[in-house]
Amino acid sequence: MHADLLQEARRQSEICNACRYCESYCAVFPAIHRERAFADADLTQLANLCHNCRNCYYACQYTAPHEFALNLPKILAELRQESWDDFAWPRGFARLFQRSGTAIALAAVVGLALMIWAARAIGPAGGEGFYAVLSHNAMVAIFAPAFLLPLASLGVSLRRYWRHVGGRPLTRADILAAFGSAARMRNLAGGHGDGCNFEDEDRFSQARRIAHQLVMYGFLLCFAATSVATVMHYAFAMPAPYPLLSLPKLFGITGGVMLAAGTGWMVALKLRADRALGDASAWGGEIGFVLLLGLVAVSGLALYALGQTAAMPGLLALHLGAVLAFFLLTPFTKMAHGFYRLAALLREAQSRR
Structure with a gap:
């Protein structure tokens, strides 16, 4: 998997872990909140656990134009596709x-x-x-x-x-x-x-x-x-x-x-x-x-x-x-x-x- 894709997913997951506003939205956020740091395998698991419902994006205060520019559904979707390509x-x-x-x-x-x-x-x-x-x-x-x-x-x-x-x-x-x-x-x-x-x-x-x-x-x-x-x-x-x-x-x-x-x-x-x-x-x-x-x-x-x-x-x-x-x-x-x-x-x- 591309290192830059993993790094961006890690950055966004760490911000979500600090915020915790979306904790009850789906299985992704409790999984994020169990971790202190995110290994590549953790990010792959989060990506495949995400169902791309997009509730978190529309509720998030840190999406663009905020400097954090979070778009967790997108980065997890891209990482998910990469994982399917790699494991196929x-x-x-x-x-x-x-x-x-x-x-x-x-x-x-x-x-x-x-x-x-x-x-x-x-x-x-x-x-x-x-x-x-x-x-x-x-x-x-x-x-x-x-x-x-x-x-x-x-x-x-x-x-x-x-x-x-x-x-x-x-x-x-x-x-x-x-x-x-x-x-x-x-x-x-x-x-x-x-x-x-x-x-x-x-x-x-x-x-x-x-x-x-x-x-x-x-x-x-x-x-x-x-x-x-x-x-x-x-x-x-x-x-x-x-x-x-x-x-x-x-x-x-x-x-x-x-x-x-x-x-x-x-x-x-x-x-x-x-x-x-x-x-x-x-x-x-x-x-x-x-x-x-x-x-x-x-x-x-x-x-x-x-x-x-x-x-x-x-x-x-x-x-x-x-x-x-x-x-x-x-x-x-x-x-x-x-x-x-x-x-x-x-x-x-x-x-x-």
């Missing part, structure tokens, strides 16, 4: 995709092209529904590595982060505290539960918190739909297609609607928010990732609606191409932030013991 495995990909919406769009196009090629070259295996376009075995051969390899990459990256910040073996209490905080998005609720100032400095809002919850729980429901369908296929010999009132369809449709609504809402909030309070260089990559995730949701819902029409093969290629790009890019896009934030919450739970 293999290195190099993270910097490309974290900061470039164009690169993400190109990856989605490549994923779509691969799906079209696979549908034509491999073809069906006499199945019904989607399998009339691309066989089940071909889908497994394509998507199993696309799912497992990014997981392995994330595992290496998170291990590097955990060792850097001095993480210890986890207890049940650590896990419950961290997952509970993540499930409620507690650090996006503001110090008094009124919400944050992310999109409007003069108004507290729960909008960003709710949008994140829609995305998180929508994604989990979509993942549950795929998982349940896999169990039904292999354990109970019940291959797709499934009826509307089956668990895969109920989970998938509900999750898709939540995911589409959440990603659309997040883009709208980001367009209204002040880019000077985040890492401006990563803005395009963040928008590109959210739009890619939204494309996964919308194309999946379109498949549910038009799966029995002539549009199905093209929609299937579009959806699977978006899903393929999403999985392969997960360790190198904003999707990784969820894993790092959870790791930071686990480390914070340990520090509070």
